[in-house]
Amino acid sequence: xxxxxxxxxxxxxxxxxxxxxxxxxxxxxxxxxxxxxxxxxxxxxxxxxxxxxxxxxxxxxxxxxxxxxxxxxxxxxxxxxxxxxxxxxxxxxxxxxxxxxxxxxxxxxxxxxxxxxxxxxxxxxxxxxxxxxxxxxxxxxxxxxxxxxxxxxxxxxxxxxx
Amino acid sequence: xxxxxxxxxxxxxxxxxxxxxxxxxxxxxxxxxxxxxxxxxxxxxxxxxxxxxxxxxxxxxxxxxxxxxxxxxxxxxxxxxxxxxxxxxxxxxxxxxxxxxxxxxxxxxxxxxxxxxxxxxxxxxxxxxxxxxxxxxxxxxxxxxxxxxxxxxxxxxxxxxxxxxxxxxxxxxxxxxxxxxxxxxx
Numbered sequence: 001x002x003x004x005x006x007x008x009x010x011x012x013x014x015x016x017x018x019x020x021x022x023x024x025x026x027x028x029x030x031x032x033x034x035x036x037x038x039x040x041x042x043x044x045x046x047x048x049x050x051x052x053x054x055x056x057x058x059x060x061x062x063x064x065x066x067x068x069x070x071x072x073x074x075x076x077x078x079x080x081x082x083x084x085x086x087x088x089x090x091x092x093x094x095x096x097x098x099x100x101x102x103x104x105x106x107x108x109x110x111x112x113x114x115x116x117x118x119x120x121x122x123x124x125x126x127x128x129x130x131x132x133x134x135x136x137x138x139x140x141x142x143x144x145x146x147x148x149x150x151x152x153x154x155x156x157x158x159x160x161x162x
Numbered sequence: 163x164x165x166x167x168x169x170x171x172x173x174x175x176x177x178x179x180x181x182x183x184x185x186x187x188x189x190x191x192x193x194x195x196x197x198x199x200x201x202x203x204x205x206x207x208x209x210x211x212x213x214x215x216x217x218x219x220x221x222x223x224x225x226x227x228x229x230x231x232x233x234x235x236x237x238x239x240x241x242x243x244x245x246x247x248x249x250x251x252x253x254x255x256x257x258x259x260x261x262x263x264x265x266x267x268x269x270x271x272x273x274x275x276x277x278x279x280x281x282x283x284x285x286x287x288x289x290x291x292x293x294x295x296x297x298x299x300x301x302x303x304x305x306x307x308x309x310x311x312x313x314x315x316x317x318x319x320x321x322x323x324x325x326x327x328x329x330x331x332x333x334x335x336x337x338x339x340x341x342x343x344x345x346x347x348x
Binding site: 022 | 163164165166167168169170171179181182185188189192193194217218224247249255276277278279280281284288290291294296297298299300307
């Protein structure tokens with residue numbers, strides 16, 4: 001077979017045989033109930049996220065104790081945890097955690113430096129996350145959430161590469 | 163009201179974050195699934211596939227030692243892959259377009275941006291059920307047909323060996339504007 005001669009293959013459609021359409025299937029009521037079950041996990045999330053905040057603090061402390069030229073691995077670890085925070089908050093009604101996690105991710109992947117100013121950016125994001133969880137700032141956090149994000153964006157704008 | 167029953171489907175959930183696995187599993191159970199197996203990374207998931215006939219794999223991107231993308235490639239093109247045709251939903255916070263293209267080219271069926279909801283996950287499962295796609299094998303790709311939209315193509319037809327009887331109707335298939343925006347907004 002040459003590269004420009006694609007082969008079309010019709011895979012066996014086993015799903016069609018296994019999935020029935022009927023009154024016992026997934027309908028709007030079932031979806032609403034599923035969303036409610038997730039909403040009821042919010043208490044669990046507030047415990048889970050503490051692990052992430054502890055990890056972020058741990059990697060931040062480790063970065064502080066590491067010579068500037070050798071911090072790349074720790075910054076990668078920080079990115080990983082920020083990425084988890086971003087990916088989970090919104091599922092449990094903490095969209096502001098997703099927004100802060102996203103901003104920290106974008107900053108960490110965009111910066112080439114790992115100096116004191118970059119660590120300060122990490123610290124203010126970590127403090128902001130703690131505030132959101134501590135104050136139970138659900139959703140977008142209202143006016144306070146808006147101010148918080150704007151403040152973080154201003155910090156990033158000062159430090160991020162132009 | 164009626165809908166698709168997921169009761170008989172086998173799901174494999176692959177994520178290195180146990181809380182994310184718990185969340186996905188909770189949603190699947192709430193939607194009536196009975197058979198959900200978890201794996202913490204791509205290597206574990208590949209081992210599970212040897213004895214668990216997964217119909218739909220829901221996998222994260224960021225994992226180690228084998229990440230989501232490597233895992234998808236292994237399922238699609240690994241010589242000892244137990245199920246190269248398994249439907250795969252890539253669950254990821256990486257929603258920049260170049261990442262989406264990378265995952266698509268590895269052979270995923272659907273993308274789901276984190277944070278997830280029950281409705282968003284079900285919409286991807288429903289898309290897989292309702293719009294089965296043929297698989298394509300070229301020198302550089304093996305996976306579900308990446309042409310999800312029926313558009314008028316004015317360039318040279320590179321798929322010159324397409325047999326008429328194998329062409330499936332894809333007129334209703336395509337990323338919605340919301341999906342594209344969600345993917346682009348990162």
